[in-house]
Amino acid sequence: MIWTTWRMHRSIFLASIAIAAAFAVWLAVTGTSELNAWTIFTSHHCSIETPGVSPICMNSLSGVDRFSSVNAALCGVLPAILGLVLGAPLVAGEMQLFTNRLAWTQSITRTRWLVAKVGVGALVTVGIVGALAPLFWWWTDAAQRSIHIQPSNFDISGFVIVAYALFAFMLGVALGALIRRTGWAFAVSIPLYIGARLVVQDFLRPSFGAVSKVVDPNSGPPALAWIVRSGFVPVGRFSPAPGQAWNSYLIRMVTCQGANGVTKPAHSWKFCEALYHVRDVIQFQPENHYWALQAYESAIFLGAAIVLLGVTVAAVKRWRT
């Protein structure tokens, strides 16, 4: 069944490997040029705030920026697309061409058939994205130079991208088994994949083990952190009081300090905080939470992939015409 699966989906497996390899070469080349541009930029003591002081600074900064955002987008999209492209036709493709009727009347149970197909497909998906992961890490680390805990970096680095790809793969497989049309399975899986990623990124990742801290204008927020939430909350609390939001005191504080130019003379920060009995609190994920969060989020998406495998097995076993 392993040979059969490989032979059946050989062309799409090989095409995926070829596309991944082409992108790897592209990222290595553009990443290296980005890295060189950084080297020039720093060796000439240029600053990001004022690059216009010399043409060398201007040129090297545009060299850094040239492919930066497009590469970041491609790094974000590639694992998901690979997973969906490999997953969607795995079961749906056979149902569309009726070859499932051939496969399901050989001397092998449907479950074994499915497990073999999913196993081979998942292995190819994990193999490709796993091979890309160190390259992505090099690029985000050396060329991008942002801290890893920031979502723009977190989402395309570390090992969580393998979990994303596996989730996308199983989503494609499960929807293919339910819808029985490769194209529709693919089309439906894209919004579902994006939705799942957004839910985890906006609601689960920020809260998991987040640190809260009282700040004042002198200390400022921590440098190596992803600021999740911030705002004025009642004294003694680290989060808004029930019924209040993180920005409930914002307008009052701004007005009190005269920062909007309405109130004169302006009051001090301390005075306004005392006036409303609030303090400035930030909730953040420090950089050293990176690996724990990678493991946490990988576990979520691997768990979801296992649930989808169960859905697929049930759909295939109960398949009717």
Added chain:
Amino acid sequence: MSDAPALEAVALGKRYGHKWGLQDCSIRLPVGRIAALVGPNGSGKSTLLRMVAGITTPSAGEIRVFGHSPQDQTVEVLRQIGYLDQERPLYRAFRVQEMLKFGRLLNPNWDDALARGYLTELEIPSDAKISHLSVGQQAQVALTMCLAKRPALLLLDEPVAALDPLAREGLMHVLLRSVVDDHTTVLLSSHAISDLATICDYVIILSRSRVLVADDLDYVLASHRLLLGSREQPPDVPPGVIVISTTHSERETALLVRVEVPITDPSWRVVEPTLEEIVLAYLREQQPKTPVLGQPRSGDLGRDTQ
């Protein structure tokens, strides 16, 4: 389990939405028979075969293949059946030899020599791509896949449909040989009634999703008669017969009837009909009230499991 019939269906039905694709189907097919499943398009032949093969779930009733339910999708049942789907599904990107490798890897009873023998005989090159073969050749490869599996029950949906007359005859010989040598039971559907009559010994007639006849060919032939009488003054229908169809020629009225006792009424000329005439009579004038011929006479399906 050795005394279990090859195939037994009781009150089997399949509903598609509000429409029944097959309804109240009861069949008991003993081991070693070649059964012909005949009926017009849309009468439920493919539906029945798919349910026996376990790829369609019945909406009603029960089905047993050698005493086991094909719906359980167990290897035990899957090993016993060789199913030829009406779509002739094959992996079109595969070469013929890769198709055979697929069969070899997935079936413990696979007979590679038999498969290669057939393909050589049919002059189908083993390194040809499936998609480059003609429709007839693809049908032959699909059929070879079924036979090389060495199943105890062959389920063939329109096996002769894409075959030329010579290939049809070849297939009939192959089927006969495997029935004689391996005690294979065959259930095949077909439009070509005349071809079937030469090899079949069991007949199932389906019409409008219902079974009209399901019994031994000899019994079916013996229990039907063609009655010919004057058209102007047709004699009375003899008592105890069931009229299946009535046709008129210029001078004669012909009744195809089901009989239980010999007809002695001298006003009718009694002729033994051919299978084709019987089948056509059923398909032409299907009386909803005609009782089914050949309901399992001692069919108690629950015996093995309860």
